[in-house]
Every structure is written in C-alpha cells, then in structure tokens.
Amino acid sequence: MTNSWTDIKNTDLVIVMGGNAAEAHPCGFKWVTEAKHHRGAKLIVVDPRFTRTASVSDYYAPIRPGTDITFLMGMIRWMIENDKVQWSYVKAFTNASFLVKEEFGWSDGLFTGYDEEKRDYDRSSWEYQLGEDGFALTDPTLQHPRCVWNLLKAHVDAYTPEMVERVCGTPKERFLKIAEMIGECSSPTKTMTSMYALGWTQHSKGSQNIRGMAMLQLILGNIGVPGGGMNALRGHSNIQGLTDIGLMSNLIPGYLNIPTEKEPDWETYMKSRQFKPLLPGQTSYWQNYSKFMVSFQKSMWGDAATAENDWAYHYLPKLDVPAYDMLRMFELMDQGKVNLYFCQGFNPLLALSNRGKNTSALSKLKLLVVMDPLQTETARFWENHGAFNDVDPSAIQTEVIELPTSCFAEDEGALVNSGRWLQWHWAAAEPPGQAKHDTWIMAQIFLRVRELYAAEGGAFPDPILNLTWPYADPSTPMPDELAREMNGTALADVTDPADPTKVLTAAGKQVKSFAELRDDGSTACGCWIYSGCFNEDGNNMARRDNSDPSGLGVHSNWAWSWPLNRRTLYNRASADLDGKPWDPERALLSWNGERWEGFDVPDIAPTAKPGEVMPFIMNPEGVSRLFSRGMMRDGPFPTHMEPFESPVQNVFNDRMRGNPVARMFESDAATLGTSDEFPFVATSYRLTEHFHYWTKHNKVNAAMQPEFFVEISEELAAEKGIQRGGKVRVWSKRGEVWAKALVTKRIKPLTCDGKTVHVVGIPLHWGFVGAAKKGWGPNSLTPAVGDANIETPEFKAFLVNIEPATGEALA
Numbered sequence: 001m002t003n004s005w006t007d008i009k010n011t012d013l014v015i016v017m018g019g020n021a022a023e024a025h026p027c028g029f030k031w032v033t034e035a036k037h038h039r040g041a042k043l044i045v046v047d048p049r050f051t052r053t054a055s056v057s058d059y060y061a062p063i064r065p066g067t068d069i070t071f072l073m074g075m076i077r078w079m080i081e082n083d084k085v086q087w088s089y090v091k092a093f094t095n096a097s098f099l100v101k102e103e104f105g106w107s108d109g110l111f112t113g114y115d116e117e118k119r120d121y122d123r124s125s126w127e128y129q130l131g132e133d134g135f136a137l138t139d140p141t142l143q144h145p146r147c148v149w150n151l152l153k154a155h156v157d158a159y160t161p162e163m164v165e166r167v168c169g170t171p172k173e174r175f176l177k178i179a180e181m182i183g184e185c186s187s188p189t190k191t192m193t194s195m196y197a198l199g200w201t202q203h204s205k206g207s208q209n210i211r212g213m214a215m216l217q218l219i220l221g222n223i224g225v226p227g228g229g230m231n232a233l234r235g236h237s238n239i240q241g242l243t244d245i246g247l248m249s250n251l252i253p254g255y256l257n258i259p260t261e262k263e264p265d266w267e268t269y270m271k272s273r274q275f276k277p278l279l280p281g282q283t284s285y286w287q288n289y290s291k292f293m294v295s296f297q298k299s300m301w302g303d304a305a306t307a308e309n310d311w312a313y314h315y316l317p318k319l320d321v322p323a324y325d326m327l328r329m330f331e332l333m334d335q336g337k338v339n340l341y342f343c344q345g346f347n348p349l350l351a352l353s354n355r356g357k358n359t360s361a362l363s364k365l366k367l368l369v370v371m372d373p374l375q376t377e378t379a380r381f382w383e384n385h386g387a388f389n390d391v392d393p394s395a396i397q398t399e400v401i402e403l404p405t406s407c408f409a410e411d412e413g414a415l416v417n418s419g420r421w422l423q424w425h426w427a428a429a430e431p432p433g434q435a436k437h438d439t440w441i442m443a444q445i446f447l448r449v450r451e452l453y454a455a456e457g458g459a460f461p462d463p464i465l466n467l468t469w470p471y472a473d474p475s476t477p478m479p480d481e482l483a484r485e486m487n488g489t490a491l492a493d494v495t496d497p498a499d500p501t502k503v504l505t506a507a508g509k510q511v512k513s514f515a516e517l518r519d520d521g522s523t524a525c526g527c528w529i530y531s532g533c534f535n536e537d538g539n540n541m542a543r544r545d546n547s548d549p550s551g552l553g554v555h556s557n558w559a560w561s562w563p564l565n566r567r568t569l570y571n572r573a574s575a576d577l578d579g580k581p582w583d584p585e586r587a588l589l590s591w592n593g594e595r596w597e598g599f600d601v602p603d604i605a606p607t608a609k610p611g612e613v614m615p616f617i618m619n620p621e622g623v624s625r626l627f628s629r630g631m632m633r634d635g636p637f638p639t640h641m642e643p644f645e646s647p648v649q650n651v652f653n654d655r656m657r658g659n660p661v662a663r664m665f666e667s668d669a670a671t672l673g674t675s676d677e678f679p680f681v682a683t684s685y686r687l688t689e690h691f692h693y694w695t696k697h698n699k700v701n702a703a704m705q706p707e708f709f710v711e712i713s714e715e716l717a718a719e720k721g722i723q724r725g726g727k728v729r730v731w732s733k734r735g736e737v738w739a740k741a742l743v744t745k746r747i748k749p750l751t752c753d754g755k756t757v758h759v760v761g762i763p764l765h766w767g768f769v770g771a772a773k774k775g776w777g778p779n780s781l782t783p784a785v786g787d788a789n790i791e792t793p794e795f796k797a798f799l800v801n802i803e804p805a806t807g808e809a810l811a
Ligand SMILES: Nc1nc2c(c(=O)[nH]1)N[C@H]1C(S)=C(S)[C@@H](COP(=O)(O)OP(=O)(O)OC[C@H]3O[C@@H](n4cnc5c(=O)[nH]c(N)nc54)[C@H](O)[C@@H]3O)O[C@H]1N2
Pocket: 017, 018, 019, 020, 021, 023, 024, 025, 046, 047, 048, 049, 051, 063, 064, 065, 066, 067, 068, 196, 197, 198, 199, 200, 233, 234, 235, 236, 683, 684, 685, 686, 687, 688, 689, 690, 691, 692, 796, 797
C-alpha cells in the first residue's frame, strides 16, 4: 500500500476492482465501512461476479476476466475528454511534460523494439529526450507532440466507452456512471482509494493492470494524499514482509537486486544503480544504493567483506535468467534438473498452476523436504486418490522428509501488514510434539552444512564458512536478535558528514535509521528499509500507543512502518507546489515557510523547499510516471492483451493473445486450449470460510464449507442441463475436476464482441488432506503461464468446458 488500512477512512470513494475485500480482507474492510460512516464515502465494485463486497457497494459493474486494462485506459480517456484532470498535480508531480525519444512508438499493440524470436523488447527507445546537461527535456505547456501527455492521449484514444463494452462486456451506461463518480475525485478536495489484490495480479499482464490504475490515480491527483493511493491488499499475514526481506529469487532485502551474470564485478553492478537526477535538484534517493548494499554485505559477512575484495561481491550468486520463480523451478524440476526441493510453508501441489505437470515434476526429485506444521498434499503428492489423478506410487522414487514446524501462534516476531506496519507479536503457546520453530530448523541445517564445508572443503566454501552468525545460542537465533540485525549496527563510530568530529552513533550501537548507513564498511544492516525498527530506543515494532492527534488515522506511535515510520508514501504530494495541503480538512503536511510540519514523516528533506524538490524521491526525475521509462518489460503504457486462453478475438490485433513477453515455457505453450473446445471463461478465488489449504484441517471451517463447488449462471446451467446442486465435470486442456454445481444469479453471461461469454467461478480450497470432503480445486485446470514482470501465474482467466456428471471423483 502507498497508504495504510487506517487511512482508508479518509476517502470519498472506494473502488474495489481486482479484489474482493469484504471476503478476503474482512478485518481491513471495516475501514471502508468507517469511510462510509465518517465521510459518506461511496463504494464501487467491478468484478466478474456479484461478490459480497458488491452486495454492500453503491454501484457495481461486471467485467470479463482479463480485460481490466481496456476498462482503465477507457477511464483515462474519459477523464481527459471531460477535463476531469487535477491539472496542477499532473503538471507538477507527474512526467506529463517530459519529452520522449522520437524513435518511440507503437503499432498493433506492440511497442517499438519487439524481438519476436527472443519474445522480449529492446527498451532503449522507451526513454526521455535528454539535453546536453544530462537532464530530461520538458515542455511545461504540454503542447509538444512528443511530450508524455500527448503520447498518452494518443495511446488511450482507441479505448472509447463503446470499445470498453465490446471488450469487457461491461454495459456502456455502467461504465459511464462509474466514470462520472470517479471524475468527481479529480477535485483537489475529493479523493478515491484503489483497493486491489489478485483479480489484477494473477494475469499474464498483472503488473500492467496495476499501472493502469496508478496512472488514473495520478491524473486525479490521488497519490500521496489522505484517503487516496494504490492499496495492494496483501495476502498472507506477512507476505509484505516476504517481499521486503528479499524472499524473491531476484531480490536482496530492501528491494536491492541479486546481481545478474552481466554484472560480474562490483563496479559494473553499481554503475547501473546510483541514478543521477534527471531534473535539477531532485533527490533520486537510489543514489544511496551503495550504502545499503555495502551495509548488507557487512551484515552477511562481517570482517570477510572488505573494500579490497569489493565487499565480498563474489560471494553473491549471479543470475543467468531474470528470476527463479515457481513456474521456472517446476519447469526445471520437470526437466529432471533439480535433485532437492526444500518446501517451507507452501503447498504447491494445490497452490501452483497445472497440477498434472507439478506432480510429474515432484516425481523427478531425489529428495523433497517439507517444513510445515500440518500434513500437506505436497508432502503426499505420490498418493493415488482415484479418478483424474494419474499417479502411480510404485513408479515414484522421490524420498520425502517432513519436518514439523511451529505456526504463527507459537512464534514471536514481526508481521508486516499491507500498510507496511511491522507489528510485533508474542508466542501464545509452545509448539506441540516434535514441532520446532522454523528458525531452529534452519539453524540446525546451516550449522551442519558449515561443519561439512569446514571438514571437507568443497568448490566454494567461503560464503558458508564466513557467514556471520552472531547469536547468543547459535542453534537458536532469537527473534529480537534477528530484528536488531535487520535494523543495523554501527561497526565504527558513525559521524556527521558535515562535521566529522560529531559522532552520530557510537561503535557497537544500533543505527538510528538508514540515514546513518555508510558505504565505507563502518555500518552493517540486514534490510535498509527496516532500519529504525529496533534501534537504541528499543523495539519500535512493539509500540502500542494508539493515539492519533491528526484524526487522520496516522497512529505514528503504534508499531513502526517502513520507511522511517512514514505512514503514507509520497506524502509531500498531499500539498500543492507552495506546500499548502490540497484539502485543508485533511492536512497531513504543510510548509511553514522554513520547514515541513504536520503528522507524518515527510518523504523529502524537512527543509526542502516546496517548489524545488519533488515528492517521488525514488525516481531520478523526482516526479511520478504516466509513461514508465524502461522499468516494465511489457510496455511503457498498459495496452489491451487478451488472456492466453480467451473466448474472443483481440479486437485491436489478434496477435496480442497472452502477453508477448510473458513467462511461458515451450512445454506450457503446448498445453493451451482454444475456445472451440473450451468455450467458457474460468476464474478462481477464495472464500471467507477458508484460508487456502490449511483451514480444511479444522472441523468448524470444514463444516462451514465442506465440499468443492463451482459457480455458474442460471443461463449456463439451463444451456447445459446442469441441476442446482448437481454434479459437474469441468475440464481444460490440462486436466479435469468434478464438483457440485452452485447455480447463481451472482454470475451473469456477458456479451463481448457480439458473443455470449459465460464465466465459471472456481473456489480454491479443497484437496485430499484434512476434515473437508476430498476434491481437486482449480489448479488441475489452470495454465502454467505467468506475468511478464513478476511471473505470477494466470490463475484468473483461462478456458474450460463443463457438463453434468455422475459418480465420485476422488476415492
Ligand atoms: N478468507 C480468506 N481470506 C484470504 C485468503 C484466503 O484463502 N481466505 N487468502 C489471502 C491471500 S494469500 C490473498 S493473496 C488475498 C487475495 O485477495 P483477493 O484478490 O481479494 O481474493 P480472490 O478471491 O482471489 O479474488 C478477488 C476477486 O477477483 C475477481 N476477479 C477475477 N478475475 C478478475 C478480473 O480479471 N478482473 C477483475 N476486476 N476481477 C477479477 C474474482 O471474481 C474475485 O471476486 O486474500 C487473502 N485473504
């Protein structure tokens, strides 16, 4: 989230599109209720299904799965045409005025630089024109034909309300009514908040869905302001922490990058990271990259990381591909290239797309280690459970070892919520039986591996032998010890750069924040964005003062949020160019003539003059991007792409099926189906009564939602002769499942490009372990193709067929 859960109460309009907050985030959803109560806020829901969120909305519109980009580009077009633009915000705080290179352009949905063979773009033309001084050229009057604003206008021109109806199946009058409601939020004193989750991410162009809304929010002047923002509703209670701490295969904690093989040495690596500002006087905060990176290396390898050895850069792996995401790992497993898979807190047999392929992949391992408090289907993937499950246990040689772990209620530590708040929690009980904390198990493995390297040498023992392991009891790193490492420590006195005699933090003490990190080896820090969470003030994550002098839900002394306890990112944009809050009633920060004052930690220096330093400090240009230079793999503007499996033509250009640069392996391309065989659009989702695959162990949850079902419209049921509560067979190119049919008015057929499109809704919670009835969920059917930027599988739009069935599917 750019903002926080508690901030949602400040909004005038909530749009839930690409999520179902009332069911998947029932606790957080109370802040929507609060906004309705507090400010008379309205709620819009755009979803293929009439969800429980829709049932309490003020306005609902249906949409065909996988077409949100068309809806959002249509929305931007409408805002421009009807002058619903927060002009002073757009001119000051976005790159609308920046001139783009002459070479950049697009045709038939593809942008310049596409290489069909590599299935990738050369993105060098997606760039600004630079002056001789190295700064970007701009035209503040927005007249220049190459300025971002005019390119954007040309790009969205095709997305008329008629086109939205044709592609998305959203009736034109519903689209226009929503446009009017959203358009009101272009006023400086009205804001909209966007709450989204997997309905947007789980597509082969998921990242572009989100960019589409971010662009709309910028045009309305809604980023950085109370009640505004792009608010990703994160999934697992600590999934925000997972990405923060670098548990993605291409990340180092704090969104630093694992080097690639094109960066064999430190100098090459650093060259492309310390961005020079693209406009005079801008912050370009990544200029500090080396401080965060050197401090990370020092936290990992202590004295073994020195200036002479480039901070042990050679210890880091060098990626030969963009990422080793789950789709790639299971592809490699299936090719027989993986021997050992350590599966910790994950149930991929149910959670990952194309179960048939995943069963085959796991069968090729030598060893599978499952760390989990519960029995999982993944640990028992080799069992045969009857129909539609071609598993022959006698043919599978994979050895499986289960290591029982504790679960969250038995652990102490911080959970990072969607609003970036690190909230400390305490263990409520001891783990039962043989179960051990995950940290204890990992420590045991590390200590034994280190012993082996010490005894036997090996190809490259140094990174293992030299790893710092500063815990009082090496076999049991404690949560507070780990948290203090994340915060960072002064290894030598940290002094003021302006006055080297002034010691800011003495050697051995915790650094106050990342502002004290250095790239000369004098500081160590495990995760720079968490720096400040556990300093000499103590464990700031454990703070529980819920006072709120702002009245805006800031709660600065409740827990701690990254970065620097800042509650709203880009908060300097909540005030105009003179530093006056856009809305005096929701004043977060203001300029008092000398410095910024207010209720949140400003993202620019406290004395940075309002007209000079722009709010988007992580971008070298200081402003936000309506045109995303270089960053996105699949285009600087979102463009309509049909899902890989789609019931209709791409009305703009039928080549644009799936995403031309999506994550797709040859073996998966061969498993894609077409609409003549599989005429219906399927989408998958969760239910309030279950949490994925583990609440089915609990008899109460299992009793509330005992049995796998699929949801279809009354019209589709009639067409196929399917009875309410009757059994159906659902199949795709990749597999089949049996389920109960829930025939409902909540899903209606859509009309897209003159064709009737039926949607089949598939909740995901069933398997063969636990107290609920056995059943296979959507992932026996889903394709193993993923988003171009972050490789999330396309779980939310694929093709199936359906027919009435009899008999039992799972034995
Ligand atoms: N009770 C419960 N709560 C949970 C979870 C759980 O298992 N159970 N899981 C947690 C996790 S890990 C996560 S990530 C979150 C997920 O939170 P959400 O994303 O809110 O949950 P989903 O149910 O997967 O999907 C949301 C909605 O997206 C809609 N949708 C599908 N395709 C499209 C599309 O193309 N466009 C649009 N606009 N909408 C579409 C679906 O109809 C569905 O209503 O929930 C978290 N909360």
